[in-house]
Each structure stands twice: as C-alpha cells, then as structure tokens.
Amino acid sequence: MEPDVTGSQQNGEGDSEAKAGTEDMMNASMSTKSNRITRLPLTRIKNIMKTDPDVTLASQESVLLIAKATEMFLQHFAKMSYGHTARSKRKTIKRQDIDLSVEALDAYAFLEGMLE
16 A cells, blocks of 8 residues: 655645755755865865966865866876886886886876976
C-alpha cells in the first residue's frame, strides 16, 4: 500500500520549497567542501590573480576553478616527471626528469627555459 500524500505536496506546491531547501544544503556543503577540494591556498591564488591589471574582481568560484586546474596540472606534470625518474631506477626527481617532461609534450613548451 502506498503512503498517503496529502496537502500541498500532492498539488506540487511543496516542490519549490523542497528545491530551495536542497539548494541551500548544496550551497552549504559546497562552502565547507571548497576547503577540501583543493590543497592550494585560495587566498594566495586570489592575490596572484589580482596582480593582473585586467582583473579587478575575482569570484570565489573562479578562484576555486583556477586552484583546481593548477592542482591538476601540477599533479599530471609531477607524474610525468616521476615516470622519467622511475625509468632511471631512481626515487628522487631531478631537474633532468623535469626537462624531459617539458620536452615530451608540446603543450609544455611554454615551460622551456623557466628553470634557468
């Protein structure tokens, strides 16, 4: 037997209230989750973003997106560098491993000469 649905929920009036409550809960969880989504300090990233004269305001969402993208880039780059280290049967990443990673992908060409 199905539960009895009465009142405003039967007519669909309670749907908007339920959606609003769900959105509030999601926003609250996102604000607490944002601290755990990235390991990089969001305040420092926001300050770096503001050093660009074209940037006057940076929303929290944009700062979070930049932080996550930076973290993912560094993670991928570190894995590539460690791959060169492991092939050389070493445990410590050296500069030559980083240089090999930069040379391996054209997408990393902008990093050439940065460590000099």
